[in-house]
Amino acid sequence: xxxxxxxxxxxxxxxxxxxxxxxxxxxxxxxxxxxxxxxxxxxxxxxxxxxxxxxxxxxxxxxxxxxxxxxxxxxxxxxxxxxxxxxxxxxxxxxxxxxxxxxxxxxxxxxxxxxxxxxxxxxxxxxxxxxxxxxxxxxxxxxxxxxxxxxxxxxxxxxxxxxxxxxxxxxxxxxxxxxxxxxxxxxxxxxxxxxxxxxxxxxxxxxxxxxxxxxxxxxxxxxxxxxxxxxxxxxxxxxxxxxxxxxxxxxxxxxxxxxxxxxxxxxxxxxxxxxxxxxxxxxxxxxxxxxxxxxxxxxxxx
Numbered sequence: 001x002x003x004x005x006x007x008x009x010x011x012x013x014x015x016x017x018x019x020x021x022x023x024x025x026x027x028x029x030x031x032x033x034x035x036x037x038x039x040x041x042x043x044x045x046x047x048x049x050x051x052x053x054x055x056x057x058x059x060x061x062x063x064x065x066x067x068x069x070x071x072x073x074x075x076x077x078x079x080x081x082x083x084x085x086x087x088x089x090x091x092x093x094x095x096x097x098x099x100x101x102x103x104x105x106x107x108x109x110x111x112x113x114x115x116x117x118x119x120x121x122x123x124x125x126x127x128x129x130x131x132x133x134x135x136x137x138x139x140x141x142x143x144x145x146x147x148x149x150x151x152x153x154x155x156x157x158x159x160x161x162x163x164x165x166x167x168x169x170x171x172x173x174x175x176x177x178x179x180x181x182x183x184x185x186x187x188x189x190x191x192x193x194x195x196x197x198x199x200x201x202x203x204x205x206x207x208x209x210x211x212x213x214x215x216x217x218x219x220x221x222x223x224x225x226x227x228x229x230x231x232x233x234x235x236x237x238x239x240x241x242x243x244x245x246x247x248x249x250x251x252x253x254x255x256x257x258x259x260x261x262x263x264x265x266x267x268x269x270x271x272x273x274x275x276x277x278x279x280x281x282x283x284x285x286x287x288x289x290x291x292x293x294x295x296x297x298x299x300x301x302x
Contacts, residue, residue: 037158055095059086059101062116062124062206063135066287067217067280068103072273078281081219082133089131089295100125108139109198117205126209133291134218134258136202137245139196140240142224148186152179163275166225184237196248203256215257217294220246221288224277226269259298261290 020287049162061067061082069080083099090097102122118120124131126217149165150157153172159165173179221242225235246264253260271283277288 055093057086057090057093057095057097057131058125058129059097059099059131059133060122060129061099061101061133062104062112062122063133064107064139065103065105066138067111067133068105069284070105070278072275072278075273076281078279078284081279081284082293083285084285085133085291085295086131088288088292092296094235103135106112106139107136107204108143109136109195111139112136113198113201115207117202124210126206127211128212131200131215131295132206132210132216134202134206134216135287137195137199137221137226137249140198141221141241141245144187144190145225145238148183150301152182156191182235187234187237187241188239191265192244194246199248199299200252200256203252205255215295215298216256217261217291217298218249218253218258219261219263219291222260222263222268224267224269259294261287261294263287263290266290 020110059082061080067080067082069078069083071078080099080103082102082103084100086097102119102125104118107116146159146165147168150159153168155168157168159168169179169183209218221233223239224241225238242264250260266286268279268283268286270279271286272278273280
């Protein structure tokens, strides 16, 4: 979602969290030097011994600013849902964990395939992970909103965010209410094939790189503009688009071997930052609980 710079590495209980956005060297959390060393020695072998002689679980996070734990200007730094969920999973399994977060602000499904899954460090991390979390899709929708607003308003303005584009649209609609109908028509005709093709390509790559027993949990898409002042008819079109995107995610779950944490039907959109888009810490906690529930559900089915 957001296209701003990444937040700093975070320390989480019992984990060495590594933030790898932009290819920068990441350091293990304080006190976890042994865990970081264990990762280096483990290679792609999956779960290894932790510092206390117990099992070590490795996790990889892929996705956009939601997965990264983006915090806007003036907001407190956040612990992303992946780390929160791994706290729960490690507690359940009575083990330690190490997590690498490659999520990138502003990432869409095409960028996932072109910019993230082509990186050697990402591919190595996926190859040794026991758990993989993925959140992507919101920026596909938001980028389409920006493109449509730019087209309908016939402007060369490069909107930095969907929020900015929608604010300009709101101001323009006051002078010409019929613009809403044009926007609705353009969004309603969005071709989903590119998103589906990107999603399948992404999951095929992850499947190819991961270990056989690795758990993959993806989050579906909640309405990122639910708190913005959109005309009700336009908001319904956005909800319909999200519903269609989530059906694509659901439809490929079986063949691609992942579980879906249902953020769409949650109340996460009620717990957002001042931008009205990104989850605050309570919102990240809600997503973490959904992910952990999906993890537990998959275990019970085995």
